[in-house]
Amino acid sequence: MNVFKKEMKANVTSLIIWCCAQVFIIYAGMMKYQGFADSNVDMSKLMAGFPKEIMLIFGVGSVDLTKVAGFYSVFFLYFMLLAAIHAVMFGAVAVSREERDHCADFLYTKPIRRFQIIMPKLIAGVINILIFNMVTFGASVFFISLHNNGDGLFSQVSVTMLALFILQLFFLALGAMFGAVLKNTKLATSVSGACILGFFLVSVAVDLYDKLAFLEIITPFKYFEGSTLMIDEQLSFPSAVILLIVSLILFTLTFFAFNKRDLKT
Amino acid sequence: MNVIEINQLTKYYGKHRGIENVSFSVEEGEIFGFIGPNGSGKSTTIRALLSLIHPTSGSATIWGRDCIKYGSELRRDIGYLPSEVFYYEHMKVIEVLNYSASFYDNVDYTRIQTLADVMDLDLNKRIDDLSYGNKKKVGIVQGLLHEPKLIILDEPTGGLDPLMQQKFFDLIRTENKKGATVLFSSHILSEVQKLCGRVAIIKDGTIVKIENIRDMQKHNYKKFTLEYKGLIDVHHFNLEGITNLTLNENTLHFLFKGDINRIVARLQDQALLNLLVEEPSLEEIFMHYYQKED
Incomplete structure (x- = not known):
């Protein structure tokens, strides 16, 4: 319990900043929708004028941007990116924090086993990503309802947030695994960041070149599509199962690797 | 009964040597010194323990x-003071100590205040406002607050002023009298000499010697200083038992361990101006363990 509290406390400021940033993005995004809707321009025609590649990179595929659900679904790409960075960094730092701050000798000479330290840290991580997810949820429903005659599209957003949470869990596990395996926090966070960039680039490449479709399997960003979640209200079951299993494997790896680790002063 | 028993302990960091075949044991109730220069493997041994x-x-x-x-389970009864004391910077001293205490059962929380009073430590300061010496004091209180039966100290006195060192030694002696066993690592011999009964000397990752500190100092070694009139033939003293041989203009210094008559025999027919035979300091005894063999 003490380790858990400590970890929650250590992350409180960063969590508030992340949540504020997220709320602001949703607010600003939905303001733009208002602009779209008010302008009376035929959006479909305007959009058709842009090269397909550009639209894909910004996550605007074939969805109808003049509908609030379609417009909102474009955000999913950004939510995924932000939530992924937040979760992966949390995992990487939480596991290696004591070594970074040179107080491993303090914490790991206490009469508890290493997994009794890593476990509450990871639970704190799950709580943190859940709060981030809930804030995204609340802000989304609130701002959508402002622009949609009071209808917050509650059920569509719920499905989207569930998908987001599964992704967050995966990235928390990935970060934690890097934190446990790699030499130090700096390396763990860099590799985690590189991974996210890599996943993102692959997902863009898959969108651009049909021939690369087989790569979909290696990037978690392709496991869920914003439009399927928001418009069809469907969560890909196989994707969810695969991500959860991989997360479980990564968490297990974290525990094993950390147990074998030689801690630095 | 032995509290600590180390048997052929070896640690390599990749190809880099940490320690090699370290063996020694610490008996219940003693204050055991662990001496060696920086990088010799003291901390590696302790961190493995x-x-x-x-x-x-x-x-x-x-x-x-x-x-x-x-x-x-073992760590319940071990108090440890690391050589480099770092704590969560943004926390207050009392918060760190309470956090530390929260890991142990049945901690007497008044002991934090008692120990802090002895060590003259302000509990309400933030860790990042503390000097190195004061952080060390936090480490000392943190290591002793749960009344451990085994106290492991890794270079504990760095940063403490002489008065605090004295108080700290008194504290350790009190704990020792109450029954605690102490493993005391240091590279400063005078403090080991003050506190410890037996000592293990570590050099380049291997144990060179384990000795009773008083025997070592009193019975074995003599320090010779020979002043000559003219040229000195250093090879004349190429004797077994002679160490730390240094030549300084017309003066020859060395340590000798063994039968003193052998030196006396060598000194015959030598043109000496002066001769001095003294008890060496521990520092001098240790010097030849410290010097790297090329």
Whole structure:
């Protein structure tokens, strides 16, 4: 319990900043929708004028941007990116924090086993990503309802947030695994960041070149599509199962690797 | 009964040597010194005892139980002061100490205040406002607050002024009288001399010697200073038992361990101006262990 509290406390400021940033993005995004809707321009025609590649990179595929659900679904790409960075960094730092701050000798000479330290840290991580997810949820429903005659599209957003949470869990596990395996926090966070960039680039490449479709399997960003979640209200079951299993494997790896680790002063 | 038993303990960091075949044991109730220069493997040995690192081979037991396997249970009764004291910077001293205490059962929280008073430590300061010496004091209180039966100190006096060192030594002696066993690592010999009964000397990752500190100082070594009139033939003193031989213009210094008559025999027919035979300081005795063999 003490380790858990400590970890929650250590992350409180960063969590508030992340949540504020997220709320602001949703607010600003939905303001733009208002602009779209008010302008009376035929959006479909305007959009058709842009090269397909550009639209894909910004996550605007074939969805109808003049509908609030379609417009909102474009955000999913950004939510995924932000939530992924937040979760992966949390995992990487939480596991290696004591070594970074040179107080491993303090914490790991206490009469508890290493997994009794890593476990509450990871639970704190799950709580943190859940709060981030809930804030995204609340802000989304609130701002959508402002622009949609009071209808917050509650059920569509719920499905989207569930998908987001599964992704967050995966990235928390990935970060934690890097934190446990790699030499130090700096390396763990860099590799985690590189991974996210890599996943993102692959997902863009898959969108651009049909021939690369087989790569979909290696990037978690392709496991869920914003439009399927928001418009069809469907969560890909196989994707969810695969991500959860991989997360479980990564968490297990974290525990094993950390147990074998030689801690630095 | 032995509290600590280290048997052929070896640790390699990749190809880099940490320690090699370190063996020694610490008996219940003694204050055991662990002496060696920086980088000789003192901290590596201690960190293996606390299962912070995993040995490459060999074993270490505390109270007869394996350090790695039973680490978490053993650590209930171990107090540890690391050589580099770092704590969560943004926390207050009292918060760190309470956090530390929260890991132990049945901690007497008034002891934090008592120990802090002895060490003259302000509990309400933030860790990042503390000087190195004051952080060390936090480490001392943190290491002793749960009344451990085994106290492991890794270069504990760095940063403490002489008065505080004295208070700290008194504290350790009190704990020792109450029954605690102490493993005291240092590279400063005078403090080991003050406190410890037996000592292990470590150099380049291997134990060079384990000796009773008083025997070592009183019975074995003599320090010779020979002043000559003219040229000195250094080879004349190429004798077994002579160490730390240094030539300084017309003066020859060396330490000798063994039958004193052999030196006396060598001194015959030598053109001496002066001769001095003294008790060496521990520093001088240790010097030849410290010097690297090329």
